[in-house]
Amino acid sequence: MPGTWLTESSTQEQIMTSHLTGTRDEWLKARLELLAAEKELTRRSDALARQRQALPWVRIDKDYRFDTDAGNATLADLFQGRSQLLIYHFMFGPEYAAGCPTCSSIADGFDGFAIHLAHHDVMLAAVSLAPLAKIQAYKRRMGWTFPWASSLGGDFNFDFDASYSETQQRDAGIEYNYRREPPMTPIPFTMGKESGDASPPVRNAIMSGTDVATYLRQRPGMSAFVHEDGVVYHTYSTYARGLDGLWGMYQWLDRAPKGRNETGMWWRRHDEYAAAAQSVAEPCCA
Template sequence: MNTLTDSQALTHHEIVTRDRWIAERKRLLAREKALTRLGDEVARERGTLPWVRIDKDYVFDTATGPRRLAELFGPHRRLVMQHMMFTPGAEAACKSCSFMADHTDPALPHLAARGVAFVAVSRAPLTDIARFKARMGWRFDWVSSFDSDFNRDFHVSFTEEERARGDVFYNFTMQPFPQGEAPGISVFIKDNDGSVYLSYSTFGRGVELMMHTYRFLDLLPEGRDEGDLPYTMAWVKHHDRYEEAPAAAAGGCCGSRA
């Protein structure tokens, strides 16, 4: 991973008095407040999106047996789902999707307090999911969609034939995509009679909302410092692999895409 040396940091930044720094900080603060207000406005618009009723009977393989989509909510009426890239036969889930998932467990009690369930879904068989989940030490629910059309219907899995044609439907547009799996987040609502509705989905860089490590990095003078990397998130590893020697650069697993 690229990092700036202390001398580079000093060379690339003007050194000023405290009063000058406060003046410059207040100028930036005005921009930050405008961004916060815009974020609040977008969140309100997100809450007014129409819903889509899920009529297809999806069944998932879970640690407690086969479960339908409505049964993944537990006692809650709202469900946040991570579409996690884990191809059947792979040794591990995508390292960038795993980076997302690393931020989840501490949020679980807070989500539950607001009536929200969380589940990750992958196409890998449940035995592989259980093995990798134990390796990562995660507690969140993680189910397999191996025997269903769920991933393809939600446009996070693509066949070789689809990719060979040049474009797949991802992030609400037709575009080339380098892999057969893609990341995403979806939100579902369950009503009193058990009907389930899709209220929101986000893909591409939208999934960064789960990556609050990036929020810390964005505070630094060098920011994420990914400009010279072979692809965004090239520095990310599974959290139990950071002590290993750097591997040769390879294609991004699910690095941020516009």
């Protein structure tokens, strides 16, 4: 329905919008109804957090090893003296030329959180299957400082459903997000690198410098651990849409007037927006 807006010159100009418009009183009535729903969601979220924390702890007896900036480390070492450890399973396989752009947009917030968590007895770190040298180079490119370890050569990523073998993917199918996925059918590269029409797996694979099948042998997730009386326990893992609450930009977009407003994969690594804007501005046939 049409709405009215005063321009800077104070002349009235009719603006067409497809969205409902109304008076301040109408807005307030609708906002109070929404507030009641938001409060109920908050209470439900609090209850889910308590249910999450009540999960049984599973003792970790396997000797997982990682390559870190400080050298070879055990899982217990990753806690760095804290009693709790949150690990983000960052999609960055040995064959990737760069880390997954979607994981990168999530990880952009880690440095800001990590300092606060570390002072609340919680360590935040990322783990990937890529070799440490690749991880270190990518961290420098992105300007990140949070701890990021390589699990290359070990079982950690595979045991926690963040990496899969080509045989699993092609012949047996994989177990991801607590569901069985059938063997993967080939996904061809049909879109150019700058095409917004490409599906996220295709576009992410291209932007990671690999083919789709190789890209999808890594998966995103997060896992929580606790270190108590000299024993490490696994307490929680979540994957796929379970990561939405950790993806800071979406929490903001969900509160923006047009919401997520997506027709495809629009985000890029934070150092790629300027180049993308430049390529759009340039004529196609210079």
